[in-house]
Amino acid sequence: MTRSPTERTLQASADDHRIASLAALAIALGMVDAAIPSPLPGVKPGLANIMTLFALHTLGWRAAVWVTLLRVVGAGLLLGSLFTPGFWLSLGGALASLLLLGACRVLPSRHFSLVSHSLLAAQAHLLGQLLLVRLFLIPYDNILLLFPPLALTALLGGLANGLIASHLVQAHDKD
Amino acid sequence: MFKAGDYLVLLALCALLVVAFLQLGRHAGEASEVIVRQNGSETVRLPLRLNRLHVARGPLGLTEIEIRDGQARIRRDPSPRQYCVQQGWLRHSGDIAVCLPNRVSIELAGPRLAHDSLAY
Incomplete structure (x- = not known):
């Protein structure tokens, strides 16, 4: 077969492969997240975000954005929730926390570790979701009453994920 | 692993949480x-x-x-x-x-x- 003049081959770089494998791990952790029974809608450990944090600290912010967006779409496909309200909430939370992680780069790494990033990103995730719910799903201010209890779970989840991710980064740096 | 700033962030978020819960308590006392x-x-x-x-x-x-x-x-x-x-x-x-x-x-x-x- 003759080659078409418009045919292009894309070369996947080593970083592309790393991003793909981190995204795959994130999707797997996303399945674990979905399988854990939750007492309240919105309460989730968010284990998949460990991979976002790991990508952020080993490959940089752009890689973290890729890993997260691939994870949100991939988990949506696997759970059958693609383009449902739950999917948009997950995307909204992910984008809010990615923006905050981008802004977190101004924090000096001498004083602030990955745990800070995780804690702040967890709250940004919650705020992004609540904002989306308030604007589109339940346009009534009473929804904001959910903020304190959810913020508490986000704090605990953010702390746990931050600690796990920083263990992973340390183990990775030793190799 | 834990650095000084992390404690600061954790403390600030805890304070925010306390304020949020206090606000919630006040809101619950509001008439509807x-x-x-x-x-x-x-x-x-x-x-x-x-x-x-x-x-x-x-x-x-x-x-x-x-x-x-x-x-x-x-x-x-x-x-x-x-x-x-x-x-x-x-x-x-x-x-x-x-x-x-x-x-x-x-x-x-x-x-x-x-x-x-x-x-x-």
Whole structure:
């Protein structure tokens, strides 16, 4: 077969492969997240975000954005929730926390570790979701009453994920 | 692994959380509806978030109940001393205005007072 003049081959770089494998791990952790029974809608450990944090600290912010967006779409496909309200909430939370992680780069790494990033990103995730719910799903201010209890779970989840991710980064740096 | 700034972030978020829960406690004490009673028995419950004028008919005449901006008051009443009208706007859960001669009263209720309907 003759080659078409418009045919292009894309070369996947080593970083592309790393991003793909981190995204795959994130999707797997996303399945674990979905399988854990939750007492309240919105309460989730968010284990998949460990991979976002790991990508952020080993490959940089752009890689973290890729890993997260691939994870949100991939988990949506696997759970059958693609383009449902739950999917948009997950995307909204992910984008809010990615923006905050981008802004977190101004924090000096001498004083602030990955745990800070995780804690702040967890709250940004919650705020992004609540904002989306308030604007589109339940346009009534009473929804904001959910903020304190959810913020508490986000704090605990953010702390746990931050600690796990920083263990992973340390183990990775030793190799 | 834990650095000084991390404790700072954790502390700040904890403080924020305490403030948020305190606000929640205050919000729970807010009134959400008006209970209108005639002859001592409840006739109607009106939500505070909708502005409206409700008229109750008592033995002396009409009592006008006004709801505006999350507050309620007796706007007009045929009672001779006008005590319930002079009470002005009611804002908090548990606030009561009673027009005794016309046998009409209003009481503001919040989520906490509504508890008995859940228990039974």
